[in-house]
Amino acid sequence: MSLEPGLSFDQAPPISVPFRFFLSAPLFALLAALLALWYGPALIGSRWQPSALALAHLMSVGFLGFAMVGAMMQMLPVVAGAPVARPVGVARALYLLLLPGVLSLAGGFLFAAQWPMRLGMALLGAGFLIFVVAVGASLKRAPSLNPVVLGMHLAVAALAVTVALGLTLASNYGWEWWLTGRVRLANLHLAWGLLGWVGLLVISVAYQVVPMFQLTPVYPRPLTRWLGMSLFTLLLLWSATLLMQDAAAQERAALTAGVLAAAGFGAFAATTLRLQWQRRRKVTDVTLLFWRFGMACLLLALALLLGAAGQVLPEPARLQVYSFALAFLFIAGFAVSVVNGMLYKIVPFLIWFHLQGQLMGVAKVPNMKEIMPEKGMRRQMRLHFAAVPALLLSAFWPPLIYPAALLFGASMILLEINLLSAFRIYRQSAKLAPQAGSQPT
Template sequence: MFRLPFLFIITGLISFTLFQLFSLFDFATWLTVFGDEPRYPTGWFRVHLLVLGWATMIAMGAMYQLIPVVLQNHRLFSEKLGFVHYGFFAVGTAGLLFGFQSMQVMWIAGFATVAFIGVLLFAINIGVTLIRARKWNTITVSVACSVAYLVLAGTSGMLMGLNFYFEQWGDFHEQLLGAHICFAAFGWFGLLITGFSYKMLPMFYLSHGHSETLQKVVIACWNAGVLVGALSFLFNGPGWVKWSGLLLVVLAMLTYSFHLSQIVKHRHKPNPGVGMKWSLSLAHSLTLIGIIIVIISPFTPDIMAQSRMAVVLGWLYLWGWVGLTLLSYLSKIVPFLWWTHKYGPLIGKKKIPTMSDLIDDRRVHIGLSVIGTSLFMLMVGLSWNQPWMTSIGGSLLSLSSLFYISLIANVFTK
């Protein structure tokens, strides 16, 4: 039962390492991929290596392990289908990345379709598991919605890949891109993280007795925001409609942030681990940034429309919340899985290490702190068009990320 999630997680760790190494040895990347011109072959390659090769791989692996736990040990529909899904998604992602890097439109179109088949197999596996279990709550509904958005993101991504080859849609390609980003970034990752947080935080904080009413508000507002935003891009809606979608997501984030505070208030464990504390702080920080953006964007439409600002805000969300939250959760998920796999059967038979022995929380805190500081430096450099600060911040981000991911990988040697 552990081979399948480990396969995805290890592949994700390798992709993350490759992304950081490519970035570290190419200072110019921070001025192009993360600057004014992110939309060119190397930029597409780097973004999809991080988002598909790392974040989505990690999320899929974690979901294969956590869904049976959420469903109270209800078995996954098909572990074999999970391995088939891995094959299609891994091959499709690798081919797509090669197509972006070499700008081979036939590879982009073909392997985008292969990756999409992998997404469909994943959706079928998770969907049938949820339907058979018949345990619908805010966690399983959030998961179901996130997987649905992954399918929509995969559909739009595949269509864009095919359009690279056939070149039939003209400006509609740009509209499709906006919807693709909404479905993937806000729909897939947003609802996945918020949904599993309702399980992760109470589990590690030993929190009981808190109300779950606000979780329903989060789901409703978040779905409404994603749909309004995606449809406004798809049908080229006016700016105020896009702003309305953002407002709904920020309202959802504000409710989510407040609810996490409720969970912590009902805790029975004072120290859940550094990773959980960081995930909480990240949620509060994103909420504050979102509120500021919603307030100032109507008064600064020209600034908000600049490609540089879109890149900065996009990376703040993807790196600052999605990325750092996944890294925070990995510091708990990987030791938990490895300890259960390796030492669970030995309980009561011999002396075994505790879960906290597998990873040093102090180093986790140092790693996340340096990553966060480096990311801030990178964003300031991009915002103020300071190449030296951008390069230094990006390089420090890569180095600190490599240090952190080595802490996670080292768990497998314990």
């Protein structure tokens, strides 16, 4: 019998692998908040305008992308029993490609400049290619294809589709040519990125972390077995409808796939809330509150989506309002909340874990609450919970974007401070370690 992977200390990557991504993520969100303050109510004008596109990518590729890349590199050994090979080199390459990549892409949109756009395409294309290949290879080695591993496979496939579509769309800005069917392609890009990559990854990670953090019952077997695959299939079917010639039939088919996908995400959110309600752990912590808030926002986003779909032909103006409200709810309300909540568990735990490995028997290791104090987390959480409703309302009444962006930016500054303070404790404590085992940054 060969040694099965997944059960070795060496397989937990050095702390610098996930942390460089975690510590950078809030800075992109802060940049997005500053952009929103700079452009003000004009931002809500059209989803196609450069400022809105730059902001959307700072949030999705910058904040969410960085947090998720870092988390995946960390989680693969535990949940899949399969670490990414050469994690330090891969993490460094990813970081050096993705960081300037996101900034050039945002710059390319903002200044309608071709060179930054081309540079951003090359950097992000290369970065995500490395990520997809490295993570795909390690998922393939996973000893069992449990729902978490399967969901991660699907999420990574969705990321590959998203990036391919994104590069095609961006080439439109990088060179002088006009893509026909640009709107359809952009909608595809959005659906694969948000519902595919972000949605499927959150769902599959939830199967693991929701029971783990709050001691809830496990997700029901039929859900974990079918949901990820069904959502992925629906995304494929929905994409295929765009090839249909008959406009009326296309609309019906797309609507059906959309309603079914919304039902799938709704089932996930409702199940998560139910499991958390039945949790055995009695204390209510920040992570739990972030997740509940995130699930409520997801349900509200789905209701809004169905409401928009229910009107046969919404007026163009209404469509704009809907798309901003949906984006705020899904990205800031749902995705940012669950990521934020998870960071507050993963970051202090990893710091404790690495310090414990280095300091066992040498010095006292601070516990998770000393590393990440409750007070600071709660303060940041309250700002975030105020920022999301303000953002949502600003879709309907644009002047509200000022207080909303201020709240969101302040929340991200506090998040960054909390993460950095925790990391400072790591650096200080790690100095006490005997030299051989220490590995700061």
